[in-house]
Amino acid sequence: MEQSVLINIDLVRSFISGYREHPSRSWKTGLNLSLALAASAMQQGRTVIVDKMIFEGSAWEPFYHLAKEYGAEVHEFVIWAEKEIILKRCDDRGDYKEGVFTRKSCERYWRKVTDFSKERPQAHLIDNSAFTKEETVAEILKLLP
DSSP, X not given: OTTOEEEEHHHHHHTSTXXXXXXXXXXXXXXXXXXXXXXXXXXXXXXXXXXXOOOOGGGGHHHHHHHHHTTOOOOOEEEEOOHXXXXXXXXXXXXXXXOXXXXXXXXXXXXXXXXXXXXXXXXXXXXXXXXXXXXXXXXXXXXXX
């Protein structure tokens, strides 16, 4: 995917001062900035990849509308792994003082991703329990035209 644009909404949010202290305000601003980045990239004919763990389907709607406006295809992926694998990966990585992914939060996110994946029939569910990062990317690429 030459010249594709990766938009990591969390990274975009981190550019907003006080984003951790004001999560709902910074989420809205980060989402709007991400949509503007996506629109700019699509205007230039670029492929857009949005990276974000979002648990409400309605939060994806603006991206779907934008893609429709530019005649772009949408491919949604939910990357999932068995709970024990997620917790082992978390333990191997260790908790970070400023980190978001503590063992407790990983378990909570696992439940949310599991529930969310059942609500997204249009999404490709990729079980990466036994995959490396590279193998997960390869699985995604196999599903793209």
